[in-house]
Amino acid sequence: MSTYGLQTYDANGNPLITVDEKMTRVRYTTVAASGVSGSVTLDDLTDITTAEISIPLNVLYINQVAHEVSRSGNVITWTAAGSGVDSLIIVFIYV
Amino acid sequence: MPIYGLTVKNSAGSTIIDGVYKNYSLYESGSFTFSGFYQVVTLGTATPLPIIVAIKPPANYVFVKHCTTSGGNYTGFQINGSEGETVYWKAYVAHPTTKAGNYGLLVYNAAGELCFDGARESFKIYQVNTGISLGVAPSGNQTITHNGIENPYYFLSPQCIGNVNDPGPPRWTVFFRNSIKQVSSTSVNIGWLSYDIITGIQSGYTFNPNQTLIVLK
Numbered sequence: 559m560s561t562y563g564l565q566t567y568d569a570n571g572n573p574l575i576t577v578d579e580k581m582t583r584v585r586y587t588t589v590a591a592s593g594v595s596g597s598v599t600l601d602d603l604t605d606i607t608t609a610e611i612s613i614p615l616n617v618l619y620i621n622q623v624a625h626e627v628s629r630s631g632n633v634i635t636w637t638a639a640g641s642g643v644d645s646l647i648i649v650f651i652y653v
Numbered sequence: 654m655p656i657y658g659l660t661v662k663n664s665a666g667s668t669i670i671d672g673v674y675k676n677y678s679l680y681e682s683g684s685f686t687f688s689g690f691y692q693v694v695t696l697g698t699a700t701p702l703p704i705i706v707a708i709k710p711p712a713n714y715v716f717v718k719h720c721t722t723s724g725g726n727y728t729g730f731q732i733n734g735s736e737g738e739t740v741y742w743k744a745y746v747a748h749p750t751t752k753a754g755n756y757g758l759l760v761y762n763a764a765g766e767l768c769f770d771g772a773r774e775s776f777k778i779y780q781v782n783t784g785i786s787l788g789v790a791p792s793g794n795q796t797i798t799h800n801g802i803e804n805p806y807y808f809l810s811p812q813c814i815g816n817v818n819d820p821g822p823p824r825w826t827v828f829f830r831n832s833i834k835q836v837s838s839t840s841v842n843i844g845w846l847s848y849d850i851i852t853g854i855q856s857g858y859t860f861n862p863n864q865t866l867i868v869l870k
Binding site: 564567568574575577578579580581582583584585587609611612613614615616617620621623625626627639641643650651652653 | 862
């Protein structure tokens with residue numbers, strides 16, 4: 559643990575955040591409709607590490623699967639997969 | 654980069670808190686034991702904020718099948734697994750709209766919305782493994798080790814699907830999804846869990862992109 563910088567504590571005095579932490583902040587969120595692919599350009603992502611995830615919503619059928627999501631440069635692309643389902647797309651910054 | 658307010662950087666020089674992008678924080682948590690092959694978890698309080706569900710898996714494969722919504726609110730999620738196994742879960746959102754207590758650091762954005770609350774448990778990353786390639790169902794799998802942290806929570810994305818056909822007779826198709834199980838306190842295995850079977854031969858449903866495993870701290 560570093561001996562400088564910000565630290566936060568819970569009510570019992572246990573450290574919650576230190577300057578050595580890697581934390582996630584949300585940059586972009588959308589719900590991609592079933593069977594529909596799309597993309598978005600996020601100009602402020604240059605030199606920033608992100609993770610792109612997709613989460614299926616309200617799956618009803620055996621072969622429904624969430625969109626595949628990827629990043630190329632500053633463009634985030636989600637591609638419909640399987641027989642399709644609405645998907646929560648989240649781009650988060652992690653460092 | 655904000656031109657006002659607080660910016661916190663970690664020891665690597667990267668911004669971890671500011672007044673622009675909201676941090677993920679714990680919304681609700683709990684555990685359950687499967688009484689069948691799946692469990693629907695209903696949040697104590699539904700929320701319009703999208704949820705991320707991280708799990709601490711048991712010794713047999715489980716997967717988060719989906720999140721549930723109703724009327725624009727996130728109401729819960731479903732996890733598939735094996736009867737008798739216990740799963741611990743945490744649902745995170747970015748960011749709860751109310752402060753958790755009357756102490757600690759609070760950071761708001763220009764709209765007056767909470768970005769960070771020092772009294773809440775944050776979504777903190779210990780390790781990210783990308784490019785996980787399972788191979789085909791049902792035998793493909795990969796073990797991930799995270800020395801330095803024991804019994805963490807995990808988030809796996811994206812969802813994959815596989816199937817195995819038996820020409821029979823009788824003819825049937827078994828469907829699988831990518832799943833996670835605990836191997837030891839410092840390792841997990843990503844593999845396939847069968848979750849449904851139908852009569853007849855089905856094809857064209859395999860979807861098996863590389864996966865990302867987030868190991869939480």
